[in-house]
Amino acid sequence: MTATRRAAKTERSESTPDPATRFASVVELAALLRKRKASAVELAESVLADLEREGPRYNALASLMRERALREARAADRALARGAARTPLVGIPYGAKDLLAAVGAPTTWGAPQYAEQTFDEDAAVVDRLRRAGAVLAAKLAMVELAGGGGYRYPKASLQGPGLNPWDTGRWSGGSSSGSGAAVGAGLVPFAIGSETSGSIGTPAAYCGVTGLRPTYGLVSRRGAMALSWTLDKIGPMARSAEDCAIVLEAIAGPDSGDATLSGKRFKRLDRRAATARVRAVRVGYSGEELVLATPEAKAALEKGIAEFRRILKPKVVKAALPEGLPYGPMVFTVHAAEGAAAFADLIESPHWEELRDTRQMIGLRDALDIRARDYLRALRLRTVLQERLRALFQDVDVLLSFGRNTTATPVGQRLDQPASGSGGAPASQPRPVGNVALIPAGNLAGLPAIFFPCGFGSDGLPVGLQLVGPPFSEPLLVALAEAYQRETDHHLRRPPAATATRRAATTP
């Protein structure tokens, strides 16, 4: 492991002359800033240059926020000079999914109708990160309206299809397309994404980054586009579980502007507590869902799961999601009915047809016809699911499965084909195999999840795992993923294209 880290650092210094920050973690950058080996302004300038030059390569950029970033970086430098940096995020640049309001740039929600939309107040998450000293460098691209209507093509975005840093012929996943691509390409140390059902997990898996979907009600959604009031969650995407935890600590907590908040905060376990919890953990695992993995992904996923078990040596309990619940129809109905209700005024306006994806447009309009009895039945079935999962989590501490059952799909491929990895509503699956429905089930029940890389498929693209726990189990999820990442280097690997690009850009 040490040798691998050393090799990674050598590669970085060869490909990145000054400052040696690209692909560095939040922890590494914070140390650099505190030791005054770089200033926050230098770091911001470097990230802004990378974003400006390479963001468009991945269609990752919605708006570059140069002026604001430099202003926040100068404030960070002043705090660092005074020795008043209270969090590790002081001076650390980041990107925010473009569904979060931020003063200084449009908030497009990925849709042509909102291309010029601006807000005079920051979203709660952006405000919290500002107060923690982080530097907002960019708004990052997303699938239009976060894909509430079930989009058919990756190009369903104002910024164009999210392209994968590991292969620009592949999709970066959705709906947090730009967040996944920007972190995966090393353009920002971390980004904020959001998940209704799969929108952090899919881009994290496809782009080889770590993503943390918090418990529903842990992170304020004030100032975020509402797609599904009972499903939307906002969370970090970064290079490691440790970095995700640092960001989550800053963004979680009470806010009077979001009535659904629990009032709880997030705090990482200290090293001793984390070690004890990891040693004692009971992991629920089925493995049956691996039969649904694509040929490119299957062997790497099996290897990743075996590696996780070998490193953490957990007590593994055979456990699968409750049977008899139609997860696909449940999440589809809640997601689509709430999304259509949220956008009803737009759907019934002449501007509706400006959306980029015809299927999404028609799907959302059709969802206005979802009957109240069906929506309420989905919510009542959700209550049953929550009760059954509470029972399941008496016997296990977490559930383990793959992040996605496929590597990133070709950018021209329809997403409503089997095993497509669509960020939209999953296909109906009345009899789910093993834990294949963990993403819709976890989202319906408001459960936290961590997604982290575990290797590469036969096509050279990243694959990852996910761990899901009971509400507010983020400290354990982080501790488990950190324990895995301390012994592996999958999360440290970099896309060859990004390295080649940097070399080309810096070679005279």
Next chain:
Amino acid sequence: MPTGTLRAVSREDAAATPTPPTDTRDIDDPARLADEAREQREKMAAELRGASLPIEVEPATIYRP
């Protein structure tokens, strides 16, 4: 009528119904997409209605007085 009876009838009907002709419209044709969206919504609703659900179960809501 008990749900089970309805489902049984619908299965028999399905067995007796000839396969519908393949849709020849372009896959992105808006009229075809509208038909598919409606069919999907109806299929999802049918699956929800077919799932066992005790009458006393209340919906999870976000309403907190």
